[in-house]
Amino acid sequence: xxxxPHCKKPNRDExxxxxxxxxxxxATPAEPPATPTNRVQDAAxxxxxxxxxxxxxxxxxxxxxxxxPPAPRPARADxxxxxxxxxxxxxxxxxxxxxxxxxxxxxxxxxMVAQPLPPLRVRWMLYxxxxxxxxxxxxxxxxxxxxxxxxxxxxxLAESLADLVPEKPVLVAVDYGPSAAAELxxxxxxALVQLEGASVQAVFLSTRPEGVDLARQALSRLxxxxxxxxxxxxxxxxxxxxxxxxxxLTSLSAALGRAPEAGAAQEACPALxxxxxxxxxxxxxxxTDDGHVARRWVEQVGARTDAPLLIITTAASEPLLAxxxxxxxxxxxxxGAYGGLSAASQDPRRTLYSADGFVALWAALAGGFAWGxxxxxxxxxxxxx
Amino acid sequence: MNVVLPEGxxxxxxxxxxxxLLTLGVLSYLVxxxxxxxLTQYLFVxxxxxxxxxxxxxxxxxxxxxxxxxxxxxxWPQAIAxxxxxxxxxxxxxxxxPLARLPLALLLGVGAAxxxxxxxxxxxxxQVAASMVSVAPVDYGGGLRGWAYALDAATLLAATIxxxxxxxxxxxxxxxxxxxxxxxxxxxxxxxxxxxxVMAALLAGAALSFYSALRGQFDFLLFGLxxxxxx
Numbered sequence: 296x297x298x299x300p301h302c303k304k305p306n307r308d309e310x311x312x313x314x315x316x317x318x319x320x321x322a323t324p325a326e327p328p329a330t331p332t333n334r335v336q337d338a339a340x341x342x343x344x345x346x347x348x349x350x351x352x353x354x355x356x357x358x359x360x361x362x363x364p365p366a367p368r369p370a371r372a373d374x375x376x377x378x379x380x381x382x383x384x385x386x387x388x389x390x391x392x393x394x395x396x397x398x399x400x401x402x403x404x405x406x407m408v409a410q411p412l413p414p415l416r417v418r419w420m421l422y423x424x425x426x427x428x429x430x431x432x433x434x435x436x437x438x439x440x441x442x443x444x445x446x447x448x449x450x451x452l453a454e455s456l457a458d459l460v461p462e463k464p465v466l467v468a469v470d471y472g473p474s475a476a477a478e479l480x481x482x483x484x485x486a487l488v489q490l491e492g493a494s495v496q497a498v499f500l501s502t503r504p505e506g507v508d509l510a511r512q513a514l515s516r517l518x519x520x521x522x523x524x525x526x527x528x529x530x531x532x533x534x535x536x537x538x539x540x541x542x543x544l545t546s547l548s549a550a551l552g553r554a555p556e557a558g559a560a561q562e563a564c565p566a567l568x569x570x571x572x573x574x575x576x577x578x579x580x581x582x583t584d585d586g587h588v589a590r591r592w593v594e595q596v597g598a599r600t601d602a603p604l605l606i607i608t609t610a611a612s613e614p615l616l617a618x619x620x621x622x623x624x625x626x627x628x629x630x631g632a633y634g635g636l637s638a639a640s641q642d643p644r645r646t647l648y649s650a651d652g653f654v655a656l657w658a659a660l661a662g663g664f665a666w667g668x669x670x671x672x673x674x675x676x677x678x679x680x
Numbered sequence: 681m682n683v684v685l686p687e688g689x690x691x692x693x694x695x696x697x698x699x700x701l702l703t704l705g706v707l708s709y710l711v712x713x714x715x716x717x718x719l720t721q722y723l724f725v726x727x728x729x730x731x732x733x734x735x736x737x738x739x740x741x742x743x744x745x746x747x748x749x750x751x752x753x754x755x756w757p758q759a760i761a762x763x764x765x766x767x768x769x770x771x772x773x774x775x776x777x778p779l780a781r782l783p784l785a786l787l788l789g790v791g792a793a794x795x796x797x798x799x800x801x802x803x804x805x806x807q808v809a810a811s812m813v814s815v816a817p818v819d820y821g822g823g824l825r826g827w828a829y830a831l832d833a834a835t836l837l838a839a840t841i842x843x844x845x846x847x848x849x850x851x852x853x854x855x856x857x858x859x860x861x862x863x864x865x866x867x868x869x870x871x872x873x874x875x876x877x878v879m880a881a882l883l884a885g886a887a888l889s890f891y892s893a894l895r896g897q898f899d900f901l902l903f904g905l906x907x908x909x910x911x
Contacts, residue, residue: 422710429895433902477896478889504735532739537794552744552758584889594802595794610888614881622810624802632888647899656891660884 315401428655439650451627463577469510475584481635500530528564540595586615846871
């Protein structure tokens with residue numbers, strides 16, 4: 296810490312200019328040697344260097360420094376309004392400001408409030424807890440999976456898919472990225488199994504680039520499961536965001552630009568003989584990890600067609616879409632994290648997708664919450680002491 | 681652009697191992713920032729950009745261009761779209777860059793019009809209508825069930841008003857009579873509490889999603905890789 300040679304306020308060692316007065320930290324103010332003759336005593340009795348432009352410069356000491364009394368206020372004529380005390384005070388304040396403007400306050404350095412990170416051991420403990428929550432189904436073997444009951448959204452999805460007629464195809468929009476595949480794949484598989492059971496044809500497309508290959512993977516899983524190829528088709532990538540959806544509402548071929556692959560799929564897909572646009576579909580099933588994408592489907596498609604809109608989304612986006620489900624704009628809203636549990640529990644392959652893991656995660660989160668609540672309080676009390 | 685590789689092929693095995701190593705590279709961030717993590721990060725960004733460009737060519741540009749070449753008589757509107765797209769390239773050369781304003785203006789104008797129309801019809805009007813609910817138990821059939829629904833509706837109404845009041849900031853503190861200001865201030869505090877609860881719910885949902893992603897990667901490493909198949 297270095298003191299400013301001008302204002303004597305603290306500055307950083309490497310500072311070249313004072314953050315308080317703006318003067319250079321290197322230069323020391325040149326001060327004339329203090330002698331009895333070149334200092335003048337003011338009214339308060341302090342001695343200070345005389346102003347250099349004073350015509351009486353050099354004669355200090357010969358004349359006593361006495362305070363000059365204020366000039367008497369001239370008498371006013373009768374009837375002239377006299378200023379009251381407040382007006383006089385304001386006028387004096389204005390004069391003081393005009394004659395001696397208050398010095399500009401130097402910029403204060405921003406107060407950096409450091410957010411304390413948890414100590415390294417606590418962070419490692421959290422890592423271990425979360426990884427343990429992920430791996431716990433290896434030990435527990437999914438003991439809690441039998442307790443899974445469908446949530447209202449899942450029941451609504453099942454009812455909506457059961458009400459479909461084979462004549463009207465279902466549009467399946469695969470609008471999520473690989474990072475959400477672990478959460479949404481199981482729920483999508485469960486919905487596709489229901490569609491197959493209802494003998495409804497499915498038309499796949501994606502409005503997000505990442506979704507195209509995930510849709511292909513879903514189709515390959517259908518092929519592996521023995522679904523006949525005529526039961527579904529893949530239209531690929533639909534560009535244009537909201538405008539693309541509006542166009543596809545009435546004409547899918549116009550929106551897709553008659554892509555060769557889409558054309559081939561249309562020829563191979565009898566589903567599109569019954570529905571040329573999204574508006575003529577029996578239902579629209581959107582699987583997405585992005586709340587904004589889901590809202591786009593609600594605004595551009597759901598509001599303009601009678602086909603029920605069914606959405607499977609991530610647990611992170613579900614609260615954003617809950618108002619649409621509550622208002623009836625979305626017939627069924629399913630959170631992928633829970634929605635896929637029942638489908639995953641029936642999967643013969645061994646996975647870590649189990650209710651045990653979720654219970655362990657909630658336990659870890661509750662522990663972290665308690666640490667944040669009580670650990671922080673202890674720290675505050677220690678700081679107070 | 682078919683990436684679904686044949687089961688058990690060399691390409692699939694190689695891809696699985698690369699994916700596993702990249703997963704471990706991402707997880708290596710647990711011990712701090714390191715070159716392996718950075719390499720994985722850069723690979724992800726580069727591959728994503730390349731994939732998006734390839735997809736745009738395959739699904740958007742190439743089919744329309746092919747259609748135009750094959751049948752220019754009926755596909756002439758595609759020429760207008762392609763010409764507008766080509767005008768965007770003039771931004772690279774300053775003397776011609778003003779020409780790019782035309783497709784940009786069209787893009788922004790149409791995009792804004794469609795988005796605003798959709799927001800009004802799909803969000804604003806339906807959501808406002810959905811929040812205009814009766815708080816009279818009689819409208820819900822009376823009895824305990826009617827009271828429960830009425831309480832639910834009253835809570836919804838109060839929460840909506842409180843959240844709206846939370847966005848008044850200081851305006852409510854300086855204008856209007858004192859009792860009204862006190863009510864507005866209390867409502868604002870309640871609204872901020874509700875917003876905090878909603879944020880907490882969003883955070884919990886995000887934690888659940890991250891957990892699911894982590895579980896998926898461990899699934900891939902433990903079962904998918906060793907079993908020779910993905911999720």
